Amino acid sequence: MNKFILKIAVLSALLFSIQYITFQQLSVELSTIYGVFYTFLIVITLLSHYLIMKQINKRPQLFVTYFMGLMTIKLFIALGIMLVAIWFNREDKFPLAITFMLLYFGYTFLSISSILPYLKNGKNTDNA
Numbered sequence: 001m002n003k004f005i006l007k008i009a010v011l012s013a014l015l016f017s018i019q020y021i022t023f024q025q026l027s028v029e030l031s032t033i034y035g036v037f038y039t040f041l042i043v044i045t046l047l048s049h050y051l052i053m054k055q056i057n058k059r060p061q062l063f064v065t066y067f068m069g070l071m072t073i074k075l076f077i078a079l080g081i082m083l084v085a086i087w088f089n090r091e092d093k094f095p096l097a098i099t100f101m102l103l104y105f106g107y108t109f110l111s112i113s114s115i116l117p118y119l120k121n122g123k124n125t126d127n128a
Helices: 002-026 033-055 060-088 090-121
Strands: none
Touching: 002 033, 002 090, 033 060, 033 090, 060 090
């Protein structure tokens, strides 16, 4: 889990740097809602990764069901958060939606790519 936290920190710094530079070039205001996006997605990614890693050594059929269910729940919660943010910030709906989805896909990719080696090895050393 410690390696995964480090990976999330590096990814977050990289994504924020790209977002900051892009927003400066496009003259888009960087509001506090983006901090909420980062915080929410980091927390939900850490939680889902932890729960998935707990299930990784159990029966493969149960793991697949658990993984798909958890990812579906994560997707719908994220979609709900994004829609609420857009509802209250309608003037910035395009930057909000694009940023949120890119962050969501980035953190989800990181989570899945960190889990795959453990699925191939069949071991969970709790250092993902």
